[in-house]
Amino acid sequence: MSGKWIKVAAPATISNIGPGFDTFGMALNNPFDVIEGKEIDHGVVISEITGPGADSLPSDAGKNSAGIAASAVLEKCGADFGIELKIKKGIRPCSGIGSSGASAAGGAYLANLICGEKLSSGQLVMCAAMAEDVTSGGLHADNVAPSILGGFTAIRSYEPLEVIRIEPPKDLGVVVAMPDVMVSTKEARAVLPTEVSVKDLVFHVGNASSLIHAMVTGDIDLIGRSVKDSVFEPARAHLIPYLKEAEATAMSLGANASFLGGSGPCVISFFSKEKHVGEIIADGIRKMYGDKGMECDTWVTDWGAGCRRL
Numbered sequence: 227m228s229g230k231w232i233k234v235a236a237p238a239t240i241s242n243i244g245p246g247f248d249t250f251g252m253a254l255n256n257p258f259d260v261i262e263g264k265e266i267d268h269g270v271v272i273s274e275i276t277g278p279g280a281d282s283l284p285s286d287a288g289k290n291s292a293g294i295a296a297s298a299v300l301e302k303c304g305a306d307f308g309i310e311l312k313i314k315k316g317i318r319p320c321s322g323i324g325s326s327g328a329s330a331a332g333g334a335y336l337a338n339l340i341c342g343e344k345l346s347s348g349q350l351v352m353c354a355a356m357a358e359d360v361t362s363g364g365l366h367a368d369n370v371a372p373s374i375l376g377g378f379t380a381i382r383s384y385e386p387l388e389v390i391r392i393e394p395p396k397d398l399g400v401v402v403a404m405p406d407v408m409v410s411t412k413e414a415r416a417v418l419p420t421e422v423s424v425k426d427l428v429f430h431v432g433n434a435s436s437l438i439h440a441m442v443t444g445d446i447d448l449i450g451r452s453v454k455d456s457v458f459e460p461a462r463a464h465l466i467p468y469l470k471e472a473e474a475t476a477m478s479l480g481a482n483a484s485f486l487g488g489s490g491p492c493v494i495s496f497f498s499k500e501k502h503v504g505e506i507i508a509d510g511i512r513k514m515y516g517d518k519g520m521e522c523d524t525w526v527t528d529w530g531a532g533c534r535r536l
């Protein structure tokens with residue numbers, strides 16, 4: 227048995243977004259992975275991986291986030307067939323913009339299409355999050371939820387899973403700056419504290435609450451004031467060369483907020499598209515890294531839709 231090829235796009239995402247460690251995330255318009263799949267007799271087979279960082283990714287479906295997520299969907303749907311996958315990475319692994327999350331989300335979404343869309347989006351998020359658990363050193367859905375649902379997402383609860391989706395302001399622009407350094411999520415989770423103080427808890431609850439309010443009401447200045455993290459980014463800052471300098475450069479060029487994307491190394495800047503030019507912020511960060519002798523890729527983009535069929 228061999229089905230027709232189906233192709234999907236699975237977007238990069240930013241996670242944590244200041245106070246929302248493992249809870250807040252946002253889908254990006256660009257970049258994204260493209261995943262193709264078709265029904266086969268049995269098993270999950272990855273026949274091709276291309277694009278940036280493809281060489282570093284396992285083609286064993288039991289170790290690859292797209293393969294693990296697709297298997298989880300097949301099992302949940304009770305499918306009596308398998309799937310062949312071809313993955314075209316648009317997002318380099320170890321980037322901080324949800325590379326493994328995009329592949330997991332795309333693998334789950336694609337498998338569900340092949341199975342006749344039997345699962346809800348919440349079930350897809352859980353299947354994709356299980357893949358993150360295997361490949362990234364901890365079950366977290368803050369990349370896979372926005373990659374599947376699009377927009378801004380907040381995970382109210384993991385057990386049971388409850389995800390809130392919010393439409394961010396149209397005017398919110400995003401600059402992604404990726405310095406030429408690899409930071410694995412496993413490594414970046416290993417340096418985190420296991421407990422936080424009441425003072426930090428109060429700080430995070432205040433900023434998280436106001437960030438949600440600002441997303442809902444479209445208040446980009448308040449978004450900027452609320453993207454604050456007193457625990458997780460400080461614990462990881464030593465893993466990302468010139469993080470503070472990159473953030474300061476972005477803020478001096480009109481960004482409303484500049485922060486570590488997920489577990490890094492990407493530096494994310496939010497800006498108002500009405501008031502500022504993203505390319506100026508991107509050029510400034512690239513120049514700062516260039517002056518320090520480091521390469522840095524940038525994307526000027528905005529928030530976007532979740533997984534979709536191409």
Ligand code: HSE
Pocket residue numbers: 241242247248249322324366368369411414415488489
């Ligand atoms: N919330 C996760 C972390 C995202 O910060 O470890 C990883 O991409």
